[in-house]
Amino acid sequence: MKVQIEKLYSRSKTSGFKVTFEGKAPFFLKVFHHPLNLKRFLTGFFLTRPQREFKFSSVLRKKDFPVPEVVSFRLKKIWGVLPVNVGCTKSVYLEGLIPLDKLLGSGDFEVYFEDAITLLARLHREGFIHRDASLSNFALYRGEVYLIDLEGIVEVFPLLPFSRFRNFLNFINDVLKHGYKVNPEKVLELYLKEFRFPFGRKYLSSKLSALLRRRGVEGFNNSA
Secondary structure (H helix, E strand, C coil), rough: EEEEEEEEEEEEEEEHHHECCCCCEEEEEEECCCCCCCHHHHHCCCCHCCCCCCCCHHHHHHCCCCCEEEEEEEEEEECCCEEEEEEEEEEEEECCCCHHHCCCCCCCCHHHHHHHHHHHHHHHHCCEEEECCHHHHEEEEECEEEECCCHHHCCCCCCCCCCHHHHHHHHHHHHCCHHHHHHHCHHHHHHHHHHCCCCCHHHHHHHHHHHHHCCCCCCCCCCC
C-alpha cells in the first residue's frame, strides 16, 4: 500500500506530518521529540505528552470545545515497560487549519482574537489552563477558532483563580509581543463574561495595566 508523507512543521519539541495511505483519508501525525533534560524526559511516569493530548482531546470534545480529534497515541518505553515523555499521536486531519499568528494583519483578525479570548475564558471556567497559551496555539478552521497543541492542557484547583488569571495575562503578553494593540476594556469584558470571579475585574485590571505599561502600550481609559 502506497503512503504519502508531508512534513508540515518541525520545532524543538514536536514535528507534524500529513500522512495519506492510498485510498484512505489523510491523518495528522504529531511526533514528540526527546526533551532536553532528564526531568522532562521522566515526567512520563505520571502522564506523558502524547497521553495528555489524547486525554484532553476527548475531555474537551465532550464539553463541546472546538479542538482536534486525537484518535490514538503511542509511547516510547524503557526496556519495553516504563513509559517516557516521548511518542506520537494520530489525529483527524483538519485541512486548511491556520494558526492565528499567521493571520495577524488580516481584516478579520480582531474577530478571531476575540473568539480566542472567549475560548480561553471558557477553558478556565471549566477548570483547565493551557500552559502555552499563545496565538500559535489557537487556529482558524472553517471559520471557527480552535484550541490546538493539547499536550499543554492541565487541570487546576477550581477554588483558586490565580493560575488561570496568570494564564490569561500570559496570552495577552504573547499577543502584545506580536505587535498587536489590544483594547484592555474589551479584552476584560470578553474574558470576565465567561469566567466570572468575585474580585476578578479589580485584580485583572491592575495586572493588565502593569503589563501594558511594561510593554509601552496605552492602557485603560481614565473613565474606566
